[in-house]
Amino acid sequence: MLHHKTALRLAAPMAVLALTLTACGGGGDKADAKSPDTARAKASPSPSAASGGEMGTGEAATGKFKEDPGVVTYGIVAQKVVLGTEADAAKAVADAKNAKGKVLATAQVRFTHKGGPTLTDSPDVNDGTEVYADGVPGAILIGADESAVAGCEDPYDVESWKQGGSHVFCETYLVPVDAKSVEVHWAEEDGAPYVWKFPGK
Secondary structure, three states: OOOHHHHHHHHOOOOEEOOOOOOOOOOOOOOOOOOHHHOOOOOOOOOOOOOOEEEOOOOOEEEEEEEOOEEEEEEEEEEEEEEOOHHHHHHHOOOHHHHOOEEEEEEEEEEEEEEOOOEOOOOOHHHHEEEEEOOEEOEEEEOOOHHHOOOOEOHHHOOOEOOOOEEEEEEEEEEEOOOOEEEEEEOOOOOOOEEEEEEOO
16 A cells, blocks of 8 residues: 555656645644645654654664565664755745745655565655754655755665665755754654754755
C-alpha cells in the first residue's frame, strides 16, 4: 500500500502548494482525493517518550520505519537545508500569489539502513520528514522537483537497499523569507520528532 504522501506525489503532475496547514495538536489530515491541488501539510506526530529531541549539527538519530518488506532500523541525520529565492517559490506553485513572502526550503536528510530486511522497492522512510520555520510548520510542495538540488536522490530510483547502505532524500517546503531558523523534523509513525536546526536567510 502506498503511503499518503507517496500517493499524492504520483497524483500531482506539477508542484502545488499545500495551502492548508495542520493546527498544533490537530489530528491527521487527508487530501481531497478529487482535488490533489488542495493537498495539505502532514500532521505533527503524537508525542512519545521513546524517541525525539533536539539534535546537534551532524548528530544522527536512530529510528524504525515500516517499509513494504518489514520494519527497518535507520540512522537519520539532517545534513542541511537549501534555501531558494522568492522568485523560485513563485515559479514552483500553481498560483504565484500563494508564494508571496515565501522561499523554498529543501531539507536534505541522509538515511542509513542499519537493520531489517533488504528493500526491493522504493523506500517510504522520508515520509517522516517535515520542515518548520521558527517553530511553525512550513507548507509542503507536492511534486517538487528535488532532482534540481545537488545531492538529492530520488527514492523511486532505489531498487535494492541493504544494511550499511545510505541514501540522501529531500523534502521541499515553503517557509517565510524572513525566518530566523529552519528546522528539519523526522519522526517515527507514533514518535516525537528528532529536530535539527539550521539558520534562516
